[in-house]
Structure formats: structure tokens, C-alpha cells
Amino acid sequence: MNNLEELLVRGDKRAIARAITYAENYEEKAKEIIKKLYKRSGSAYIIGITGPPGVGKSTLTDKLVKNLIEKGNKIGVIAIDPTSPFTGGSILGDRIRMQDLSLHPNVYIRSMGTRGHLGGLSKGTYMATRILDIAGMDYVFIETVGVGQSEIDIVKIADTVVMVLAPGLGDDVQAIKAGIMEIGEIFVVNKSDREGSDKTVVELNMMLDLDDTKDWRPPVVKTIAYENKGINELIDKIFAHREYLIASGNLEKKRNQRLRMEIIETVKNKLMNNVFEKIQQKDFDFKLQEVIDKKIDPYTFADELYRDIFNKNL
Amino acid sequence: MERPIRVLVAKPGLDGHDRGAKVIARALREAGMEVIYTGLRQTPEQIVEAAIQEDVDVVALSILSGAHNTLFPKITKLLKERGVDDVLVIGGGVIPEEDIPFLKEHGIAEIFTPGTPTSAVIEYIKQHVKRAVEK
Ligand SMILES: Nc1nc2c(ncn2[C@@H]2O[C@H](COP(=O)(O)OP(=O)(O)OP(=O)(O)O)[C@@H](O)[C@H]2O)c(=O)[nH]1
Ligand SMILES: [Mg+2]
Numbered sequence: 476m477n478n479l480e481e482l483l484v485r486g487d488k489r490a491i492a493r494a495i496t497y498a499e500n501y502e503e504k505a506k507e508i509i510k511k512l513y514k515r516s517g518s519a520y521i522i523g524i525t526g527p528p529g530v531g532k533s534t535l536t537d538k539l540v541k542n543l544i545e546k547g548n549k550i551g552v553i554a555i556d557p558t559s560p561f562t563g564g565s566i567l568g569d570r571i572r573m574q575d576l577s578l579h580p581n582v583y584i585r586s587m588g589t590r591g592h593l594g595g596l597s598k599g600t601y602m603a604t605r606i607l608d609i610a611g612m613d614y615v616f617i618e619t620v621g622v623g624q625s626e627i628d629i630v631k632i633a634d635t636v637v638m639v640l641a642p643g644l645g646d647d648v649q650a651i652k653a654g655i656m657e658i659g660e661i662f663v664v665n666k667s668d669r670e671g672s673d674k675t676v677v678e679l680n681m682m683l684d685l686d687d688t689k690d691w692r693p694p695v696v697k698t699i700a701y702e703n704k705g706i707n708e709l710i711d712k713i714f715a716h717r718e719y720l721i722a723s724g725n726l727e728k729k730r731n732q733r734l735r736m737e738i739i740e741t742v743k744n745k746l747m748n749n750v751f752e753k754i755q756q757k758d759f760d761f762k763l764q765e766v767i768d769k770k771i772d773p774y775t776f777a778d779e780l781y782r783d784i785f786n787k788n789l
Numbered sequence: 790m791e792r793p794i795r796v797l798v799a800k801p802g803l804d805g806h807d808r809g810a811k812v813i814a815r816a817l818r819e820a821g822m823e824v825i826y827t828g829l830r831q832t833p834e835q836i837v838e839a840a841i842q843e844d845v846d847v848v849a850l851s852i853l854s855g856a857h858n859t860l861f862p863k864i865t866k867l868l869k870e871r872g873v874d875d876v877l878v879i880g881g882g883v884i885p886e887e888d889i890p891f892l893k894e895h896g897i898a899e900i901f902t903p904g905t906p907t908s909a910v911i912e913y914i915k916q917h918v919k920r921a922v923e924k
Contacts, residue, residue, distance in 0.1 A: 488842055564823065565818060567824065570827050571827060571828035
């Protein structure tokens with residue numbers, strides 16, 4: 476092990492931070508670390524916290540983490556926010572709600588931008604999660620914004636997905652239910668100090684009762700995150716879900732599926748990189764002009780490009 | 790391929806509003822940077838810890854309370870103690886001209902006073918980040 480790797484397995488925060496930087500930039504160094512230390516991973520329990528913007532995901536995460544560190548756990552948090560597709564920039568503001576966790580020796584928090592990756596995760600998320608696992612975290616929280624089916628990659632990476640909603644989303648609950656009902660393994664109605672929370676709970680329960688094919692019926696928990704209310708109950712439900720996953724054999728299935736995804740994602744990202752490098756080159760624009768001028772058709776061009784990149788036919 | 794520059798925008802001290810910090814945060818985002826925004830009333834210890842955990846290239850400090858002469862050097866000192874030497878630290882806000890040399894002596898690379906266009910800050914950061922952005 477080199478110095479960084481040694482510090483990493485000891486849970487040193489600077490080492491974790493640098494390793495995650497390698498991961499989010501998709502540098503070879505991140506892979507080198509994981510290749511060497513893979514056997515040390517596998518003990519972290521991964522919790523996804525997702526839901527529409529502003530419902531209180533970060534505040535809730537802050538409280539859940541505080542609860543779990545009191546029980547002696549080490550915790551990593553990855554908070555993912557969308558990157559602007561226009562500028563490539565982003566403002567990552569989830570730490571605001573977790574300020575006093577910053578200095579806790581057993582907590583590490585990292586903000587990530589999606590950087591153009593689809594599905595609501597950053598493409599470095601699998602590696603970053605594994606790095607936190609290697610660093611000895613008992614729990615890894617991943618916060619993502621999710622309002623629909625385009626952002627459901629969180630279910631592929633998390634052991635337990637907590638879907639956070641708030642009252643007053645009203646018709647939105649209808650609108651997004653197609654996207655959310657299959658995702659949540661636990662539903663939270665946060666901001667229960669607000670009017671309409673009971674109605675939201677009833678609506679959710681009705682929708683959840685429609686699907687009686689599953690052997691885990693997602694519970695609905697009411698919370699007031701910034702007053703630390705309902706947090707114990709939510710923790711209990713998370714533990715109950717974990718117990719269910721273990722007892723039913725589904726935890727193993729889920730994790731095998733995650734490994735499959737991790738491998739496929741890595742190859743996919745590499746391929747995409749190759750493609751992007753190609754289309755950034757000058758002859759792409761030149762060829763494109765030929766398509767515009769109708770000298771060749773777009774599909775012939777696509778075939779040629781593919782052959783060019785992969786050395787075989789599309 | 791280029792990676793985005795990561796900047797921690799932080800407000801040390803007790804002053805109560807963060808309009809200036811938000812303006813700069815947005816401008817940096819528009820310039821394609823990843824801005825980690827931590828909100829009001831940060832202690833130097835919290836700022837340094839956030840900079841380390843987020844592995845940022847730049848720490849941009851914004852202050853209005855007048856406590857810059859104590860808070861800014863405290864932050865650079867803590868960074869040094871933690872062995873962080875590849876982070877660019879810059880400051881902005883209501884800072885009198887005559888305090889600037891003192892702050893620069895204490896590791897603040899540049900000070901931007903009110904009225905500086907955000908484009909100047911962006912340019913400065915791009916020119917002076919210490920870690921490679923090409924990968
Ligand atoms: N009324 C009420 N407000 C809350 C509650 N929990 C959080 N908030 C507030 O809701 C706002 C958003 O909270 P966040 O925790 O940042 O929400 P978020 O879902 O992480 O937001 P994004 O990451 O921006 O999508 C903040 O002003 C919180 O103080 C609650 O239980 N009741
Ligand atoms: Mg948040």
C-alpha cells in the first residue's frame with residue numbers, strides 16, 4: 476500500500492477526499508486504489524435519500540447522521556446536485572444543513588455535481604461509495620434530487636431508498652407518483668408541521684395499498700426534520716427494512732445487482748469518453764458539414780464513426 | 790479533458806447576510822465552476838474542514854463584519870497546520886485598502902473589494918489555481 480492507501484483504510488479524511496476527487500474525475504488512480512483495496516469493502520450499508528427539491532432531504536440526513544453517530548457509527552455522506560447543462564457549473568448547497576457535522580471525527584461529507592451524467596447520480600458515485608466503504612464507514616448516505624423516472628439510479632446503488640416528500644405538493648404527488656412509487660422503500664412526509672401532512676400521508680398509503688404484490692410494504696413516516704421529530708421512528712424503519720432484506724435474501728440479490736451495474740457503468744463511461752473524444756475532433760465537424768450539405772446521410776456517418784472508434788461494424 | 794474547478798465559498802464571522810457571497814457563487818457557477826456553498830456564520834475550523842473534505846481548489850472568503858484581520862489569517866494558519874498547501878485562498882468584502890498587505894502576508898493570495906467585477910475574480914481564479922485542471 477502506498478501512503479494514500481494506508482491513510483484511506485485508516486479513515487483519514489484528506490485521503491478520502493483526494494481519492495474521491497480521483498473518482499469523480501474518473502482518473503485511473505481511483506481505479507488503482509479500488510483494485511488494490513476491493514476486498515476491504517462490503518461492510519457499509521448504503522442509504523439513498525431522494526425526493527423533490529427543497530423537501531428537506533439534507534436537513535433529514537443531518538438528523539439521521541447525528542442519530543447514528545451517537546450509536547457509535549462512522550458515516551459518509553455524498554450529496555449530489557445537478558450540474559447546469561449549459562455552463563457545466565453548479566452550486567452545491569447541501570452542506571448548509573449539515574454544518575455542525577463537519578467537525579465530527581466520525582463523519583465525512585462530500586458534495587458532488589452530476590457533471591452531465593444522467594440518472595441523478597454523478598458518474599463517480601459508485602467509486603466514491605466504494606472508497607467510503609473501504610475507509611471504514613458503517614453507513615453511507617447518498618442524497619439526490621429526484622422527481623421522476625429519469626433520476627432513479629439511486630435505487631441501483633442504495634440498499635434502502637428513502638423517498639422524502641412534503642405536504643402541499645398536492646397534485647404533484649399524483650404527477651410524480653409514477654416515478655416515485657416504485658422507488659421508495661420508505662416514504663417520509665417531512666415538514667409535518669405544515670398543513671395537509673395527514674392528507675399526504677393518507678394519499679400515499681392509498682397508493683401504496685394498490686400494489687399488494689410486494690412482500691415489503693413501504694411504510695410512511697411523518698417527520699419534522701428541523702425539529703428532530705420522527706427521526707427515531709425513521710431510523711427504526713430503516714433498520715426494519717435492512718432486517719427484511721437480510722431475512723429474505725434480497726440484500727444479497729440487490730448487492731449482486733449493484734456489482735453488475737458498477738461494472739457495466741464503468742465500461743459504459745469509458746465508451747462514452749471515447750465517443751466524446753472523437754466527436755470533439757475537427758474531422759467530426761467537417762464530416763457533419765457534409766451531412767448538412769447532403770453529400771452523405773447521417774446513418775452512413777454514424778456507421779463510419781462507430782467503425783472508427785471500435786474497429787468493427789455497428 | 791478538463792475537470793471543473795471546485796471552489797468553497799464561505800462566510801466566516803457573525804455578519805448576518807450573504808448577498809455578496811451568493812452573487813459570487815452564482816458568477817462562478819456561470820463560469821463553469823463547482824461551487825460548494827456552506828452558508829452563514831462559519832467558524833475558521835468549519836471552513837478548513839469543509840475545504841479538506843470537499844478537496845477544493847479554491848477557498849473564497851467573504852466578510853462584511855470587519856473581523857477579516859483575525860479570521861482570514863486564522864484560516865490560512867489552520868490550513869497550513871493540516872498540511873494543505875495546494876489550495877488558493879482569496880477574500881472579498883468590505884476590507885480597507887490598508888489591511889490588504891497584512892492579509893497577503895498571511896497567505897491570502899488576493900483581496901477583492903466591493904465594485905470588483907465578478908469577471909475579474911473568475912479570471913484570477915483560472916490563472917492561479919494550484920492544481921492541474923487538465924486530466
Ligand atoms: N417547515 C419545515 N421546514 C423544514 C423542515 N425540514 C427542513 N425544512 C426547511 O426546508 C428548507 C429546505 O431544506 P433542505 O434540507 O435544504 O431541503 P433539500 O430537500 O435538501 O433541498 P435540495 O437539496 O435543494 O433539494 C430549509 O429552509 C429547511 O430549514 C420541516 O420539517 N418543516
Ligand atoms: Mg439538499
